[in-house]
Amino acid sequence: MDVGSNKTVCLIGREEPGLGVRLVGSGFGVSAGLKGGAVIDLEAAETGIRTAVEKAEKAAGVTVQDVCVNVALRSLRSQHMTVQTEFASGAVADRDLKRVLNSSLSEQAQPDHAIIHAIPMTWQVDDEDGIKDPRGMYGQKLGVQMHFVLGGIGPLRNLAHCIERCHLNIRSVTASPYASALAVLTEDERDLGVTLIDLGAGITSAAIFRDNTLVHVDALGVGGRNVTTDLARGLTTPFEAAERIKTIYGSCLHGADDDFISVPCPPIAAQDELHHHPRSRVTAIIRARMEETFELLRDRIHAAGLENYSGRQIVLTGGGARLNGVRELAEFVMSKRVRIGQPHGVFGLSDVLGQPDFAVATGLLKQAFETLPEAVNGPPDLSGRAYRQQRYSGNAIGRSMQWLRENF
Ligand SMILES: Nc1ncnc2c1ncn2[C@@H]1O[C@H](COP(=O)(O)OP(=O)(O)OP(=O)(O)O)[C@@H](O)[C@H]1O
Ligand SMILES: [Mg+2]
Structure with a gap:
C-alpha cells in the first residue's frame, strides 16, 4: 500500500510458481489527510486508506490483513556508521556477524528517530575492508559499515496509528x-x-x-x-x-x-x-x-x-x-x-498502473515477496527507547541471518 499525499494505492498480488508475482486486485483512494508525506488529518487519511483497500479487496476477492507500506517524510535521512567488535580467536562465524550487527543497532538508537532500514554495506576483518562475506576469515576484529535510513518518530507513529485504525497489520515499512x-x-x-x-x-x-x-x-x-x-x-x-x-x-x-x-x-x-x-x-x-x-x-x-x-x-x-x-x-x-x-516485474499491471506514479506501489508489492538485505526486518520500532533485540518482531535478526546465508 502506497500512502501518498495525493493518492493511496493498494495492490494485492499473488506469487505464482515459476512465473513471479501476479497482480490480482488494485484500488485507489484520494489522500486528503497528508501533507508533505505526514498525516495531518487522521480521519481523512483513514478514509483514503479504507477506500483503496476495500476496492482492491473487492477486485481480488480476498480480505487484506497485512500490508507493506511506504513512508515518505521530510525527515527521511541517511546515516553511515562503522562498528567494530573483537571476536573470539578463530574464523568469523555467524554469531560474530550477529554480535556486530546488534552492536551497531544499539549504537544507532535515538529517541526522536526510528530506524526504517539498516543495511550492512561492507565488512572489515582487522585492517582489511570492502569484504562482502567475512565468514571463515581469520582475525581479531570484525567491523561492519552500516547504512541507516531514519525517519522522525512522530510522523511514523501517526501513520502507523492511521493504518492500525483500519484494522490492518503493518508487515514492513519502506x-x-x-x-x-x-x-x-x-x-x-x-x-x-x-x-x-x-x-x-x-x-x-x-x-x-x-x-x-x-x-x-x-x-x-x-x-x-x-x-x-x-x-x-x-x-x-x-x-x-x-x-x-x-x-x-x-x-x-x-x-x-x-x-x-x-x-x-x-x-x-x-x-x-x-x-x-x-x-x-x-x-x-x-x-x-x-x-x-x-x-x-x-x-x-x-x-x-x-x-x-x-x-x-x-x-x-x-x-x-x-x-x-x-x-x-x-x-x-x-x-x-x-x-x-516505468514499473515492471509484476504480471498483470495495466496501462494505468504501468505509469511512473505507481512505481512505489509496485515496488512494495514486489518487496512483499522477497527479503531485503537488511539487518532488521519487520516494522520499525517506534517506542523511542534504546534498541533491544527482542523488541523487533518475528526474530528479525534471525531472519537477516537467513538472508546472509542465502545471499552470499
Ligand atoms: N500529467 C501530469 N503532468 C504534470 N503533473 C502531474 C501529471 N500527473 C500527475 N501529476 C502530478 O503528480 C503529483 C502526484 O504524484 P504522485 O501520485 O506520485 O503523488 P503521491 O504519491 O500521492 O504523493 P507523495 O509521494 O508526495 O506523498 C501531483 O502533484 C500531480 O499534479
Ligand atoms: Mg508518492
Whole structure:
C-alpha cells in the first residue's frame, strides 16, 4: 500500500510458481489527510486508506490483513556508521556477524528517530575492508559499515496509528524512493551507480544505489502540489483549475509559440470573468519551481559527498515524472543522463498502473515477496527507547541471518 499525499494505492498480488508475482486486485483512494508525506488529518487519511483497500479487496476477492507500506517524510535521512567488535580467536562465524550487527543497532538508537532500514554495506576483518562475506576469515576484529535510513518518530507513529485504525497489520515499512527503485531500476543501474528521484505531490525523495546497495536516501518537503499552488497564485485561479492547466498546458520547457498560445484561467470568485494568460507564463512558473527543486536536491547530494559516487544516471518516478519536459530539465540541472522509470516485474499491471506514479506501489508489492538485505526486518520500532533485540518482531535478526546465508 502506497500512502501518498495525493493518492493511496493498494495492490494485492499473488506469487505464482515459476512465473513471479501476479497482480490480482488494485484500488485507489484520494489522500486528503497528508501533507508533505505526514498525516495531518487522521480521519481523512483513514478514509483514503479504507477506500483503496476495500476496492482492491473487492477486485481480488480476498480480505487484506497485512500490508507493506511506504513512508515518505521530510525527515527521511541517511546515516553511515562503522562498528567494530573483537571476536573470539578463530574464523568469523555467524554469531560474530550477529554480535556486530546488534552492536551497531544499539549504537544507532535515538529517541526522536526510528530506524526504517539498516543495511550492512561492507565488512572489515582487522585492517582489511570492502569484504562482502567475512565468514571463515581469520582475525581479531570484525567491523561492519552500516547504512541507516531514519525517519522522525512522530510522523511514523501517526501513520502507523492511521493504518492500525483500519484494522490492518503493518508487515514492513519502506522508504518511498527505495520502494520505487525496486520497481523501476535495472540491476546494471544499481550496480554502476544510479539516483532515483520520486517526484510526488508533497515530497520529492531520492535514493542512491551503488554496487547493488542502497547508499543514500534524501527527501525534500516540496512536490507537485507546490507547482500547482504556484500556478494558482501566479494565474489567480482556483487550485483545481491550476491542476488542470498544469496537466494540459504544463511544461518545463519553453516552446517557440508559447507567447501566442492563450491559456484560459477560471476566476477565483465565481462572479468574475474567465481571464487568459500566455502559455509562456505557465511554463515560466512551472520551470522556476522544478528547477529550484532539482537544484536543491543536487546541492544536497553534493553536500553529502556523493556527487561522483551517485553514478551518471538518474531515473524519475512519481506523478511529477509525467510533466512535459521534466526529463530534459533534470538533465540540464543535474548534468546526468535521465530516463523516466516505468514499473515492471509484476504480471498483470495495466496501462494505468504501468505509469511512473505507481512505481512505489509496485515496488512494495514486489518487496512483499522477497527479503531485503537488511539487518532488521519487520516494522520499525517506534517506542523511542534504546534498541533491544527482542523488541523487533518475528526474530528479525534471525531472519537477516537467513538472508546472509542465502545471499552470499
Ligand atoms: N500529467 C501530469 N503532468 C504534470 N503533473 C502531474 C501529471 N500527473 C500527475 N501529476 C502530478 O503528480 C503529483 C502526484 O504524484 P504522485 O501520485 O506520485 O503523488 P503521491 O504519491 O500521492 O504523493 P507523495 O509521494 O508526495 O506523498 C501531483 O502533484 C500531480 O499534479
Ligand atoms: Mg508518492
